Amino acid sequence: MAEWVDAVRARLADAPDIAAAVPRAIAASRFLDAALQALTAADDALGDFTRAYADGETRRRVDAVLEGVDTPDSAMAALRRLRRRQMARIALRDLSGAAPLDETLHDLSDLADACVAAALGFVERRLQARHGVPRTADGVPIRPVVLGMGKLGGRELNFSSDIDLIFCHTDSGETDGARALSSDEYFAKLAQETTRLLLAQTADGFVFRVDTMLRPFGSAGALSASFPALEDYYQVHGREWERYAMIKARPVAGDLAAGERLLTLLRPFVYRRYLDYNAIGALRGLKRLIEDEVARKGLDDNIKLGAGGIREIEFIVQSFQLVRGGAEEPLRDHRLRPVLRYLGEQGYLDAGTASRLDEAYVFLRRVENAIQMYADQQTHALPEHEAAREALLCAMGSRDWATLQSRLNEVRAYVREQFMLVFAADEDDEGSASHKLVAALWSGTLTGDAALEALYSAGFRARPQAVLAGIEALRTVRLVRAMREATARRLLQLLARLVDESAAQADPETALVRTLRVIEAIAGRSNYLTLLRESDAARTALLRLCRASPWLTDFIARSPIVLDSLLDARTLYAPPDRDELVDELQRRAAPLQPPADTEQAMNLLRHYQREMTLRVAAADLVEALPLVQVSDRLTWLAEVIVAQALRFAWTEMQAQYGEPRRTDGACTGFAVIAYGKFGGIELGYGSDLDLVFLHDCDQLDADSVGGTRSIDNGTWMARLAQRLINWLATQTPAGRAYEVDMELRPNGRSGLLVSSVDSFGAYQQEDAWTWEHQALTRARWVAGDERIGRHFGQIRREVLMRARDGDRLREDIVGMRRRMRGELDKSNDACWDIKQGEGGLIDIEFITQYLVLRDAHRNEAIVSFSDNWRQLDALARAGSIAVADRDALIDSYRRYRAWAHERSLQQADGLAPAGAFAEPRACVRQLWQTILGD
Structure with a gap:
């Protein structure tokens, strides 16, 4: 062994594993061999080769080598010598197995960040010495920003990669020196000289190859653009591939805080506010261009661009980022591996698939780095020469070329398989029988009896005329007639697939005709048409749900954003429990801060309510949930939305008016009390919310404190109540979350919108009617201040447990029921009103409420619950x-x-045939007579 190798190993004595791996590492890399020999000859200390760098250490070392350097030539030499040493360190730690892949990629990225920042700072100091500081017309300094793109932006730089940079600056103006330049001239020089400092080939090599072609207008564009110019460019001229590129954008040099502000401004260009399925088609087109280039240049062995290569894993991950990143912050991460892990955790990819793709990514990136470490060359092709192959085998620890090739083939085949599942071929299906049928019906070449016969043959044998009418109605919709040719072709592809798949439904005509109503509703939204055309799972679920329920059909048509929920049957038919509902809504709401984000926050509540309602309804229709659990989940959903709406409304009021205070200095509390079906945990689809608002402020005339302006506390509370109603019930483009009914508040319509808890208690004790005490049996706290909730609970117990005159109570309840039946009962000779009719739902509720009010003074357990079933249980245990x-x-x-x-799911009324439910009706009537004697 050469003496210099022994010298290197001796200097690495603190890390015996690395020292022992030196011979294998230099066998794997001619670059490392030469670099270590040079470092040994220079008697360079290698202590930092034995450990991972701390955060910021690379930047400090780069800055240190430029201290006191004052000429471009000396700066170039210093940076190149440092680069060579740092690359040797990174290569040795990687090839010896001391550094996992993430450390290698982060170290390479940190080195590039530091070199770009140091070069930019060096050039900027020289330019300002000659031309002064660039400033706006108001004298504000204009700062440079450098965005790292691609692998650099993702902190995933490979060993011999070039670095993709976009130079920009915060505003426009001119320098304030004697030799003034416009800001455009100044920052063009800054970009040009910084780039030269990094990529010029000298006797010491180069620092990094720099590519600036991702800037606006590419080679025809300015070397550095102002922030306003960038905003204008991406709004007006930005293309789909630039959205894809901007996923990785990250400020790496200059004013980093300004760079983050810029990316926030550009976020709507990259990430659509709602789910964006058109992005899949754009990525598919981009991938097709890459595949054409691979075929043309014979790059099949390219582990980056070839089939099953690194780029396909990136495309899989970035497809989810583009589609969903506007709605989910974790998907806006620049780094691939954390996003891939998140996709597995959230179920967007199967957890096992995400894990295997991560393993494939690590393997392919290690191969890529090993290929490039061999001679510090930018290549992604598997080596052909024997020496390079032997070096790669050494780097990867493989026994022979056949073994390594087999492993590569296995990994790439799996990646390709998963890529094809996500980016299934964009077939137009024009040769299929269903497509020919739909095209003929659409064009009018197939009409009348011939059209009906064709539909009959296609499986629509019960009501082919309904299918024909549905297709005709869709064809005449204005938005459909105005479609561009390409969009219309995609619509026909979707219709052909729906025709095929509806035949598998129990009632194909109903399934297809109702689904066509949804298609009509989304005709102007190519995003949703793309979703349904792309996703077999979404189409199947849509057909199934539409066939099952006209109510659900209309629900989806009114709120097409819920179509995203159809993509995953595992979540569609398994609605979350209460804790999961709370956690998920809070996670989505966390980034929003009213009043700045009020519109977005209102839409969030509405979208969330519809998404979760759909999931409950889907589970209901496939009988995955019994009725009680359906009501539980719909009630839980209302609870978490009311609670979040209250938080939003409070934040909004606080920003404007501060907070109301009690005389003891504590912040005033506010609580929401649920009545009716909401209070009784019996919400159904489309139920209103019966609410009462309470506060505990004891100085209503005092002013609120801490806001930009003050108002008296009474007004503050009234406005908060009104805003909460608005948050829930205001009609926005996303609809409304819930209708709100405030009729049950003290004094009804003439009463205050929000009452103090003490005045509420006094009203209930002294002025409330018997029917209001009946309503109180089904009331409970659901949101806001828990202290007020406990106080309300005590008032409720005291009121309900008050001893009553049994005859007077019976008379009041019977009289109220008689009036209700006279006004509301729709029963007649042909049908019976299941709610208001004699022996129906309301009679059972009145029986229960009568017994609660009559006997609660004897047993507190009777008033422990607000729902009818558990109240009856408690009454039975008490002997009532x-x-x-x-x-x-x-x-x-x-x-x-x-x-x-x-019946509600079928959009039918609550009138049963006159003879229906004979046994339970008779039973309830008998019990009414026995208990209430009427």
Whole structure:
């Protein structure tokens, strides 16, 4: 062994594993061999080769070599010598196995960041000495920013990569020196000289090859553009491939904070606010161009661009980033591996698939780096010469070329398979029978009886005329008639697939005709048409849900954003529990800060409500949830949305008016009380929310504190209540979250919108009617200040447990029920009103409420719950009702609600045939007579 090798190993004595690996490492890399010999000859200390660098250490070392350097030539020499030494360090740690892939990529990226920043600073100092500081017309300094793109932006730089940079500056103006330059001239010089300092080939080599072609207008564009010019460019001229490129954009030099502000401004260009499925087609087109280049240049062995290579893993990950990144912050990460891990954790990719793709990425990047470390050359092709192959085998620890080739083939085949699953070929299906049928119907070449016969033959044998009418109606929609030819072709492809797949449904006509109503609603939104054309899972789920329920069909048509939920059956038919609902909504709401983001936050609540309602309904329709759990989840959903809406409304009020204070200095509390179905945990699809608002402020005339302006506390509370209603009920382009009914507040419509908890208690004790105490049996705290919630609970117990005159109570309740039936009962000779009719739902509720009010003073457990079923259980345990009678009422209640629930999904009224439910109706009537004697 050469003496210099022994000398290197001796200097690495603190890391025996690295020292022992030196012979293998230099066998794998001619570059490292030469670099270590040079370092040995220069008697260079190698202590930092034995450990990972701390954050910022690379930057400090680069800055140190330029201290006192005052000429470009000396700066070039210093940076190149440092680069050579640092690359030797990185290569040795990688090839010896001391550094995992992430350390290698981060070290390479940190080195590039530091060199770009040092070069920029060196050139900037020289330019300012000659021309002064660039300033705006207002005298504000204009700062340079350098964006790292591609692998550098992702902190994933490979060993001999060039670095993709975009130079820009914060504003326009001119320098303030004697030899003044416009800002455009100044920053063009800064970009040009910085680039030269890095890439010029000297006796010491180069620092980094620099590519600036990703800047606006490419080679025809300015070397450095102002922020306003960049904003204008991406809004007006930005292309799809530039969105893809900007995913990786990261400020690497200059004013980094300004660079982050720029990327925030450009975010709407990169990430659409809503899910963007058109991005998949754009990426597919870009990949096709790359494949054509690979074929033309014979680059099949290129592990970056070839089939199953690194680029295909990047495309898989970035497709999800472009589609979903506007809605999910974790997908806006510049780095591939954390995003890939997130995709597996969230179920967008199967967890096993995400893990295998990560392993493939690590393997391919290690191969790529090993190829480039051999001679410090920018290549991605597998070596052909024997010496280079032997070096690669040494670097990868492979036994022979056949073994390494086999492993590569296995990895690339898996990557290719997964890529094809995400980017399935964009076939137009024009040769299929269903496409020919749809095209003929669409063009009018197939009409009348011939059209009906063709549809009958295609599987629509019960009502082919309904299918023909549905297609005709869609064809005449204005947005459809105005479609561009390419979009219309894609629509026909989608329709052909729907025709094929609806035949697999139990009722193909209903499935297809209702689905066509959804297609009509989204006709002007190519994004959603693309989603359905691209996703087999989404089409199948849509057909299934539309066939099952006209209510759900209309729900999806009104809120097409929920179509995204159809992509994954694992989540579609498994709605979250309460804690999951809370966590997910809070995660989505965290980045939003009203009042700046009020519109976006309002839409978030509406989209979330629709997405989760769809998931509950889907699970309901496939009988994955019993009725009680459906109501539970719809109620939980309303609770978390009301709570989040209150947080948003409070933040909005606080920003404007500060906060109201009590006399003890504590912040005033505000609470939301649920009544009716919401309070009774019995919400259905489309239910209103019956709400009452309470506060505990004891100085309503005092002013709020801490805001830009003050208002009296009473007004503050009233405005908060009104804003909360607006957050829930205002109609926006995304619809409304819930209708809100405030009729049950003290004094009804004439009462205050929000009451103090003390005045609420006094009203309930002294002025409330019996029917208001009936309503109180189904009331509970759902959001806001928990102290007020506990206070309300105590008031409720005291009111409900008050001893009452049984005869007077019976008279009040019977009289109220008689009036309700006279005004609301729709029963007639042909049908029976399941809600208001005699022996129906309301009778069961009134029986329960009567017993609660009559007997609660004897047993506190009776008022522990607000839902009908558990109240009946408590009454039975207290001896207020026989167990058999309790069971009969609960069974009747369950049967009625299940029937009414099913009718609501079918958009049908609550009128049953006159003879329906004879047994439970008779049972309820008998119990009414027995208990209430009416």
